[in-house]
Amino acid sequence: MTGSDIPPLTALRAFEATARLRSFKAAAAELFVTPTAISHQIRQLEEYLGLRVLDRTPRSVSLTARGKELYDATTMGFGEIRRSVERLRETENPSTLTLSSTTAFLSHWLVPRLAEIRHVLPDLDLRLHASETIVKLQPGEIDVAIRYGIGPFAGVEATLLKTDAFAPVCSPWLNIVDLQDLRRIELIHVDGRTAPLPLPDWPRWCSEAGVSGIDTAVGLRFTNSMHAMQAAIAGQGVTIVSLVLAADALAAGLLVQPFRHILPGGIYHFVCRPGIGSRTYVKTLREWFQDSLK
Structure with missing residues (x-):
């Protein structure tokens, strides 16, 4: 040899x-x-x-x-x-990218802004992957994700985007003007939330806001925040939602935030596979998220 x-x-x-x-x-x-x-x-x-x-x-x-x-x-x-x-x-094939996030974030926040991404990254073939659980980022499958939580997240490069908050929202047609109006309005609940903790629910909000005399155990119940928000837009009651996810409906006047008191939420992060964070289209997409979620 x-x-x-x-x-x-x-x-x-x-x-x-x-x-x-x-x-x-x-x-x-x-x-x-x-x-x-x-x-x-x-x-x-x-x-x-x-x-x-x-x-x-x-x-x-x-x-x-x-x-x-x-x-x-x-x-x-x-x-x-x-x-x-x-x-x-x-x-x-430098411009194919698969992004994973929750169904709620993709539906309420990202999909309405896809035209903006196409304007910033016209050659990017962005593929969306919806999952309610954290998925592993790996070549050929998932490249980047929007994750919700405190962090840190192991095995990825993470960038903090925005701290979320939760508050009651409702249709403007319900004409809610003060806390006493909650006694005549149907409460809409979202069951099955796992984040953030402690949960942003009606018992907690009423306790912190100083509201008494309301039975927070009754009302419409959904297992999906998107359905709860749609019920609120339809005037069926008032629900506590993420202000990030409700941003477009609030801006369009479909929903209003009648009370000032908010509950702290989780933190949105942009995460990517190790080693790809410096690539031009990943950097541009990350910067777009940072600017859009200010």
Whole structure:
């Protein structure tokens, strides 16, 4: 073996997958070959090196000390190749981006502003992904997200956008002018909220606002804030909603905020996969969110 020689790449790839997954069967499934083919590649690698890189038992696979050294090198090498391929693909198609957020944020806030994004980033192919749970950001699936919470968020680059607030809103046709009017108006509840904590509900709002004599257990109940807001727009009562999500309806006069007292909400963050935050279209999109959510 000369100083410039390296083992066959197929053998190195089989070794890296086997060492990472600790299984011939799992490595075979990942590389779309048979476990026998993986075993043959590992044996070929060991013969080439003249040393053993894996310890095998009927139930497990582990690295030898020399194998650990080789594994560190192959992990680094294949990892850099994967990152290079990703960068090359993004160079060929640099303007495709998938953004994930909640259905409420996408429907109430982002979708009405898509024309603004197209104006700022005319070549961006923005794909929206709705999820009520936090999704993992990874290449080929989800690139960026708008997350709601205090943070920090592990494994992503995060930028604070805006702190939310909650307040009662209703149709202007209900003509609510003071707190006493709440006694004649139907309360609209949103059940199943998990954030922010403590929950922005009617018992808490009435307690903090000094309102008494109202049965906060009765009224219309929804499990979706969008439905609650639509009921309020239709004049069916008053509900407590995110002022970020209600911003357009308030600006259009479909809803009014009759009382000053608000409840603190969570914090909106722009998050992206590590390593892509400096890319031009990601930076531009992040800056657009920062300006739009002031």
